[in-house]
Amino acid sequence: MIDYVLTITVIGLLSGVLGTASGGLFVVLFKKIEERSLSILLGFSAGVMVAITFMELIPESIEEGSLFTALIGIVLGIGIIGFLDLNFPHKHFSFDFNGGIEKxxxxxxxxxxxxxxxxxxxPEGVAIGTAFLVNFEVGVTLAVLMAIHxxxxxxxxxxxxxxGGIKNSKILIVTALAGxxxxxxxxxxxxxxxxxxxxLSLGLGFAGGAMLYIVFDELVPDSHRRATGHTxxxxxxxxIVIGIAFIGLLH
Incomplete structure (x- = not known):
């Protein structure tokens, strides 16, 4: 069990660090990304997360405990991520900066x-760690999706x-540390x-609630905001379709 938890920790660490640091690296190297591509990527991640949440996390939460413990976990997941979102904003601002604003x-x-x-x-890492207790494949998939997020x-x-004038090397360090x-x-x-x-039931419910908040507060709106046509x-x-097919293959 200890070895498995350590494996979960390493994968969670890579998900966080590579996710934020790759965003920082992209800005350092290319400055911009095509909005259409990002729209599809974020939308795809949202769809797979929805499939995993309703086909794996929540049903497994109910099976391990009860509907009551699953609902408590879901509410906790939504509540904690929502509290952090309201009190510690982390992305909701424009990418377009006015050159006259002080650095x-x-x-x-x-x-x-x-x-x-x-x-x-x-707390997003807690969701990943709990998902690994459903099965390894679901945990890895969620870790990859969180990195994209x-x-x-x-x-x-x-x-x-x-x-603001920070050197590129320090930008990469700070964005990596954030993960x-x-x-x-x-x-x-x-x-x-x-x-x-x-x-475990509470943890899986928590993971489901956290995923739902992330999907509907961040990924879906951001995907539509960057959309071109129906991207x-x-x-x-x-x-969603590929997520359902993937979960079906696991069973």
């Missing part, structure tokens, strides 16, 4: 965004810090989820 203001924005991302990554967040922080708490969260999720069936809905629906 120090943009520097502060970038650093605050990095802190916000880090705080969000802890963190990509535009890393871009947002890196863009602000770049305008570290996801590894810590994955460790806690894997550890606590293995304590008892009730704890958002194409990405979302294809993600």
């Amino acid at each position: 120090v203001k943009q520097l502060k924005t970038g650093l605050l965004l990095s802190i916000g991302i880090a705080m969000h990554n802890l 963190n990509f535009p967040e890393g871009m947002a922080a890196a863009t602000a810090m770049g305008v 570290v708490p996801m590894g810590i969260g994955a460790f806690l999720g894997g550890l606590l989820g293995g304590v008892s069936e009730i704890a 958002a809905i194409i990405g979302i629906l294809s993600g």
